Amino acid sequence: MSEHFLVTGGNRLEGEVLVGGAKNSVLKLMAAALLAEGTTVVTNCPDILDVPLMADVLRGLGCEVELEDSEVRITTPAEPKYHADFDAVKQFRASVCVLGPLVARCRRAVVALPGGDAIGSRPLDMHQSGLRLLGACSEIEHGCVVAEADDLHGANIRLVFPSVGATENILMAAVLARGETVIDNAAREPEIVDLCNMLNEMGAKVSGGGSSTLTIQGVRKLEPTTHRVIGDRIVAATWGVAASMTRGDVRVRGVNHKHLGLVLDKLRTAGAEVTPEVDGFRVIQRERPKAVNFATLPYPGFPTDLQPMAIGLAAVAEGTSMITENVFESRFRFVEEMIRLGADARTDGHHAVIRGVPVLSSAPVWSSDIRAGAGLVLAGLVADGTTEVHDIFHIDRGYPRFVENLRGLGGVIERVGSE
Known part of the structure; x- marks a missing residue:
């Protein structure tokens, strides 16, 4: 039927x-919960199909996820898994946003190439090149984006296009990298500002949200928070x-x-x-x-x-x-x-x-x-x-x-x- x-x-x-709450924000905020051990709460979540799909992706990475009304509670373990399951990821594009947090927390990520809307080519080149500048190795292998790093360090990164997804993944990887990262020609969407605000509530040091230049001072650890989606x-x-x-x-x-x-x-x-x-x-x-x-x-x-x-x-x-x-x-x-x-x-x-x-x-x-x-x-x-x-x-x-x-x-x- x-x-x-x-x-x-x-x-x-x-x-x-x-x-x-904004679809284009809530899924990235849920992914950001991977950056801190403990329970992060995201409120004003929209009642849309992609939210339980993202919950399944996070559960596959070892998180406990509870959905109730317009609230999502995500409990992230001390050592999340780093392999995002193909069956969950292939259903929607935004699932690729777990790439940056996994590289930051686990220093390794294997994320199946995502599915999503049929609206044209949306390659991951900028995501990968940004992670490489932060010190990670990243390749496409057997239908997955594979990234690995012994250490992440700050870098000056200029995007060739203000990609929302690339900005988000690089930003979430950089918050736990050593030193300062500057992302030029960053996306300026309100959903990026929402993510920056949540990361700062978790203890990150991000400035410039809403402008074309983001500056991130890396920190050693983030803490869970409660955040309302725009x-x-x-x-x-x-x-x-x-x-x-x-x-x-x-x-x-x-x-x-x-x-x-x-x-x-x-x-x-x-x-x-x-x-x-x-x-x-x-x-x-x-x-x-x-x-x-x-x-x-x-x-x-x-x-x-x-x-x-x-x-x-x-x-x-x-x-x-x-x-x-x-x-x-x-x-x-x-x-x-x-x-x-x-x-x-x-x-x-x-x-x-x-x-x-x-x-x-x-x-x-x-x-x-x-x-x-x-x-x-x-x-x-x-x-x-x-x-x-x-x-x-x-x-x-x-x-x-x-x-x-x-x-x-x-x-x-x-x-x-x-x-």
Whole structure:
């Protein structure tokens, strides 16, 4: 049996939705628990499929992990195992974030090459080169990343691209290395800042979070902590775009609106009234959205994770929009599914040109990744009839209580099983 969504279009979204902890942060914070013996507690965890998957990875490394409501308790042994099991790791990309902590704690790591979303090439070259500069040997052997070090020492490391994953792995390895490490051209995402804050709570000495230069003074030992995950800006923005597409009125709570500066500006350009609030923001779209151009870039640019939502908005906007994908080359697979729904779209290299139509047409469509799945549901909300969205397990990996939240805003959606 597999499940799919039935999404019936035509309803204006109205109401309030609460956003949980950030998927792109919680999994890395769970991995950081490997750096300290004892019990680390991570709160405000989202109820998504990837959290228990990461718990399985950590259990395979010798940790005891308890999941209860929005809290995860991770008890790390004095000597964690260093081999991350293939069956657990292959299911999602973020599992590779155990590489840095394992090298730091065990001085050795064997991590199966991870799986995850089909959005393009995401090699581990920068992860490995950073670990080598810290004193580790690292190779790909039999489908695994193998890293080993007799000693880790500080280094000056410049990333060729501000990769989030490479920044995280190098950062978590460097906190227990001798001396000072400087990471230039580091990723600046709020989730990186969240990780830096948790590491400092554990006794690390990390400065520069949120800038392109991270400075780490190595320490001998870290201690467990209790840390609250920041709100998920991608989920929050998804609801904001949904309000604009459906000409709705939605208040989004549980997120720092400053983490979405450019995204909210784009919604204003589309004609929405956007009001920042203490714990979120409100989006009101009274008329048909206007066409807006988008170009994805590392933070603080427009997030690649929101590219499908940008395409969905453009598909029903008045005028012609150009979407430029600068991060993941395969994300435009989403456009093929949008064309099934009647979108007037064409792609050329890393550009997509979308001519907006008043209403999309319902059809069966398939999710290729988390964000594409959510984008297809949003498109179904502005299509005539009922749209079938298949492979929805992707959506469950990134959006907690997706059906309940959408229904709470007045959307018509049903989860059904199929042979």
